[in-house]
Amino acid sequence: MTEEHIIGKSVPRKEGRDKVTGAARYIDDMTMPGMLYGATVRSQIPRGVIKRISFDPQFEWSEFVVVTAQDIPGKNCIALIGDDQPCLADGKVNHPEEPILLLAHADPHFLRKAVDAISIEYEPLPALFTIEDSERCSQIIWGMDNTLKTFLIAKGDVDSVWAKADYIVEGEYTTGAQEQLYIENNGVIAAFDREQGITVWGSLQCPYYIHKALMALCNLPAEKIRVVQAETGGAFGGKEDYPSIIAGHAALLAMKSGRPVKIVYDRLEDMTATTKRHPSRTRHRTAVGKDGKILGGEIDFTIDGGAYATLSSVVLSRGTIHAGGPYYWPNIRIRGKAVATNTPPHGAFRGFGAPQSLFAMERHMDRIAQAVGLSPVEIRRRNFLKPGETTTTEQTIREEIDLGKLLDRALELSDYTAKKTRFAQENAVGPIKKGMGIAAFLHGAGFTGSGERYLASVVGVEGCADGNGTVRVLVSSTEFGQGTNTVLCQIAAEALNLPYEDVRIAQPDTNQVPNSGPTVASRTAMVVGSLVRSAALGLKQTLIAGGTIGSSYSPEEFRAACRRHIAEHGQLRSYARYETPEGVFWDDEKYRGEAYASFAWAIYVAEVAVDLSTYSARVEDFVALQEVGKVLHPVLAKGQIAGGVAQGIGFALYEKVIWQNGRMQNGQMTNYIMPTSADLPPIRIFFEEMGNVHGAYGAKGIGELPMDGPAPAIVNAIEDALGTRFDSVPLLPEDIFEAVGASGKR
Amino acid sequence: MSHSTENRGKDRSKDDRGKCVLSLTVNGKPETVRVYPMERLLDVLRQELGLTGAKEGCGEGECGSCSVLMDGELVNSCLIPALQAAGTNLTTIEGLAEGPQLSTLQAAFLECGGAQCGICTPGMILASWHLLNKTTEPTLEDIREGLSGNLCRCTGYMQIVEAVVQAARRRASA
Numbered sequence: 001m002t003e004e005h006i007i008g009k010s011v012p013r014k015e016g017r018d019k020v021t022g023a024a025r026y027i028d029d030m031t032m033p034g035m036l037y038g039a040t041v042r043s044q045i046p047r048g049v050i051k052r053i054s055f056d057p058q059f060e061w062s063e064f065v066v067v068t069a070q071d072i073p074g075k076n077c078i079a080l081i082g083d084d085q086p087c088l089a090d091g092k093v094n095h096p097e098e099p100i101l102l103l104a105h106a107d108p109h110f111l112r113k114a115v116d117a118i119s120i121e122y123e124p125l126p127a128l129f130t131i132e133d134s135e136r137c138s139q140i141i142w143g144m145d146n147t148l149k150t151f152l153i154a155k156g157d158v159d160s161v162w163a164k165a166d167y168i169v170e171g172e173y174t175t176g177a178q179e180q181l182y183i184e185n186n187g188v189i190a191a192f193d194r195e196q197g198i199t200v201w202g203s204l205q206c207p208y209y210i211h212k213a214l215m216a217l218c219n220l221p222a223e224k225i226r227v228v229q230a231e232t233g234g235a236f237g238g239k240e241d242y243p244s245i246i247a248g249h250a251a252l253l254a255m256k257s258g259r260p261v262k263i264v265y266d267r268l269e270d271m272t273a274t275t276k277r278h279p280s281r282t283r284h285r286t287a288v289g290k291d292g293k294i295l296g297g298e299i300d301f302t303i304d305g306g307a308y309a310t311l312s313s314v315v316l317s318r319g320t321i322h323a324g325g326p327y328y329w330p331n332i333r334i335r336g337k338a339v340a341t342n343t344p345p346h347g348a349f350r351g352f353g354a355p356q357s358l359f360a361m362e363r364h365m366d367r368i369a370q371a372v373g374l375s376p377v378e379i380r381r382r383n384f385l386k387p388g389e390t391t392t393t394e395q396t397i398r399e400e401i402d403l404g405k406l407l408d409r410a411l412e413l414s415d416y417t418a419k420k421t422r423f424a425q426e427n428a429v430g431p432i433k434k435g436m437g438i439a440a441f442l443h444g445a446g447f448t449g450s451g452e453r454y455l456a457s458v459v460g461v462e463g464c465a466d467g468n469g470t471v472r473v474l475v476s477s478t479e480f481g482q483g484t485n486t487v488l489c490q491i492a493a494e495a496l497n498l499p500y501e502d503v504r505i506a507q508p509d510t511n512q513v514p515n516s517g518p519t520v521a522s523r524t525a526m527v528v529g530s531l532v533r534s535a536a537l538g539l540k541q542t543l544i545a546g547g548t549i550g551s552s553y554s555p556e557e558f559r560a561a562c563r564r565h566i567a568e569h570g571q572l573r574s575y576a577r578y579e580t581p582e583g584v585f586w587d588d589e590k591y592r593g594e595a596y597a598s599f600a601w602a603i604y605v606a607e608v609a610v611d612l613s614t615y616s617a618r619v620e621d622f623v624a625l626q627e628v629g630k631v632l633h634p635v636l637a638k639g640q641i642a643g644g645v646a647q648g649i650g651f652a653l654y655e656k657v658i659w660q661n662g663r664m665q666n667g668q669m670t671n672y673i674m675p676t677s678a679d680l681p682p683i684r685i686f687f688e689e690m691g692n693v694h695g696a697y698g699a700k701g702i703g704e705l706p707m708d709g710p711a712p713a714i715v716n717a718i719e720d721a722l723g724t725r726f727d728s729v730p731l732l733p734e735d736i737f738e739a740v741g742a743s744g745k746r
Numbered sequence: 747m748s749h750s751t752e753n754r755g756k757d758r759s760k761d762d763r764g765k766c767v768l769s770l771t772v773n774g775k776p777e778t779v780r781v782y783p784m785e786r787l788l789d790v791l792r793q794e795l796g797l798t799g800a801k802e803g804c805g806e807g808e809c810g811s812c813s814v815l816m817d818g819e820l821v822n823s824c825l826i827p828a829l830q831a832a833g834t835n836l837t838t839i840e841g842l843a844e845g846p847q848l849s850t851l852q853a854a855f856l857e858c859g860g861a862q863c864g865i866c867t868p869g870m871i872l873a874s875w876h877l878l879n880k881t882t883e884p885t886l887e888d889i890r891e892g893l894s895g896n897l898c899r900c901t902g903y904m905q906i907v908e909a910v911v912q913a914a915r916r917r918a919s920a
Contacts, residue, residue, distance in 0.1 A: 022799020
């Protein structure tokens with residue numbers, strides 16, 4: 001293989017210039033002639049029957065467009081996996097902020113007044129707000145028993161291990177909801193035309209999810225729905241499923257009014273009404289030998305899905321599969337369960353269930369270390385998965401990963417041993433207590449199990465005759481900061497041996513690009529990137545076969561060949577479709593087999609200082625070492641890790657959703673606190689590179705991985721500093737105060 | 747229910763009652779517009795002047811996405827009533843590049859990975875501009891403190907800080 005000329009280089013971000021000059025156009029920067037503004041009237045109660053909707057007779061309603069569930073031309077649902085979530089509540093509500101009615105007006109000034117001029121009378125019903133409430137089944141709010149989904153992973157014979165165990169270690173760990181807090185709120189514009197149907201422009205991750213949802217909602221055929229992604233100001237999963245709802249609302253208003261309708265949420269509406277990370281509870285019971293080796297165990301992983309099923313089944317799947325961490329379990333039984341509560345549905349957020357179950361696993365490893373009398377380092381080292389061993393789903397590790405070596409390097413980079421010794425002495429005096437914490441973890445890239453096979457993504461690469469560039473990448477994969485545009489262009493340029501500047505990427509538009517799947521699950525660089533490479537090579541083959549270029553060519557010759565081909569044949573396009581690699585086996589029934597095409601591996605080390613005069617914990621140093629296959633673009637890759645670690649630090653120490661009757665009470669940036677530049681430590685990022693056969697040029701998924709490790713590493717460090725157990729995140733100063741006070745250590 | 751849409755909307759311009767004249771200088775160019783006295787400066791910039799580089803992230807002065815420079819001081823334009831800007835000299839992100847030539851700071855953001863999703867970028871660059879105008883050789887601490895009023899959810903701030911360091915170095919050697 002020849003040396004790569006663009007892969008591995010930090011070329012300028014494709015849309016970067018527009019972003020630093022303010023020229024990039026986000027949805028709220030766009031207007032259309034005759035455009036109306038839309039607003040949503042939402043439920044004020046968590047659960048009940050709608051008795052009456054009254055419009056203030058003093059108010060001038062004739063200028064408003066009003067849409068209710070009765071105006072829906074198709075099925076009143078948000079089509080996703082199941083169809084249980086209504087687009088507009090019809091007769092009953094199941095969570096606070098559930099959309100009931102839509103309004104539009106040419107002047108947004110009047111919208112707020114109109115929303116206030118509508119009063120809704122309810123007959124309230126008892127509501128459930130926690131996992132425990134839901135499990136008690138005092139009310140049945142979903143299905144037969146409030147259970148949205150269950151999974152069972154079983155390996156070996158767990159029941160036989162307890163008698164042989166030298167230690168049995170138990171623990172229960174919980175994590176709270178977390179807001180994605182993209183800085184650009186959700187927003188769309190929808191337009192309707194009888195001939196062309198509906199067009200939606202929006203801030204979104206998955207154009208084809210919306211396409212599918214609008215077909216069902218509006219009762220229109222595929223060719224009459226067009227979805228276009230505008231520049232998107234952050235997403236993190238928060239714009240995976242929710243945009244189908246806001247797009248549905250704007251589309252209904254546009255169909256009824258015949259005019260374009262813009263809906264852009266303000267921060268409070270976005271925070272209180274849209275999705276968050278699933279709160280979780282994980283119970284561990286582990287049998288351990290006297291040498292510290294895990295003999296087997298049981299894990300019960302439960303997440304709170306909110307009022308409707310939405311994506312909970314897939315979040316649960318990933319969380320369940322990751323629950324055993326990067327360790328070898330000869331015997332294990334993992335029960336995953338998602339339950340319904342009367343809160344807005346929880347949804348996708350970077351990590352997708354794995355940060356929750358891995359928090360539990362990595363806290364529990366420290367607990368096991370204490371029980372056995374080994375160090376946190378040694379307990380992990382003795383249980384790491386090795387090549388040839390199998391994961392909890394009995395997937396054989398074929399990569400030459402050496403987690404022990406990765407751990408050694410992380411300890412060295414963080415100066416772990418020396419600092420731990422020093423802190424133990426220094427902590428004896430003064431109010432500042434310091435500690436070191438480790439998290440070891442893995443993250444599977446791409447859709448789980450048979451997911452990629454069902455998706456069957458298609459990617460196109462097009463040769464162009466115009467002056468804008470030689471080649472255009474055609475994918476529905478979206479850019480929302482992570483670098484999709486740049487990395488996919490790099491891959492195409494590399495495959496075609498063209499300068500990076502000669503490749504551009506089409507705006508995601510369902511009328512223009514094939515369905516390359518959703519931009520989720522850390523699948524873009526690895527799965528879609530591979531398809532871009534195949535399609536690019538196909539394009540080159542076409543030109544070589546046509547005799548217009550030889551096997552080596554200059555960019556000018558390539559351009560001339562494209563022009564000639566297009567003049568003769570009309571267009572020059574090459575497509576590639578996903579095919580399951582050979583030897584990949586997955587059993588959806590037994591939840592056994594190759595869960596992921598590849599795993600990324602990581603060891604994170606946190607140094608934390610707790611000030612016992614204020615009870616605040618501060619991360620002072622953070623080492624993030626990971627193996628993610630080939631690093632395609634060092635600047636972007638580091639940006640992904642640093643951003644994920646920052647969100648992980650927020651998840652651990654700052655970001656607490658305060659619930660009251662199922663509604664978020666602190667839905668503003670003033671009272672829901674995310675880390676600022678002054679709060680974060682230096683995040684020191686290191687990569688190990690190991691080839692991976694599945695990804696383009698050896699890349700694996702990277703985006704979600706860094707969300708998994710910070711919370712357990714930080715809480716492990718806090719326990720190291722204070723000697724007090726903490727089993728929950730977020731861990732705010734008041735929580736530390738309470739626990740330290742209770743243990744009498746103040 | 748809350749919609750901070752009170753002061754938005756171009757279509758209102760047909761009805762000019764209650765509006766007053768606002769004259770100010772934006773990116774070196776004198777501008778006169780008719781505005782409601784309590785209209786937010788952010789909306790005037792975005793809707794009346796078509797300068798959409800300033801963004802609304804929170805509408806309450808917390809995130810800094812709407813940052814602009816007013817007579818050289820960094821302000822959250824979502825908190826400034828339009829009339830308070832009368833007679834002032836404003837700089838927005840659109841005023842930083844000279845023609846096709848990016849400013850040192852913009853080029854550094856592009857090169858170092860300081861912009862990911864880009865929504866905080868205009869405000870972040872203006873906050874950095876303000877910082878470098880006050881402190882030519884900022885320490886890492888100065889930068890972290892100086893940018894702490896501007897929230898970024900993508901980068902973890904590392905590459906933003908790097909960009910400011912690089913721009914300061916280039917300015918010093920220019």
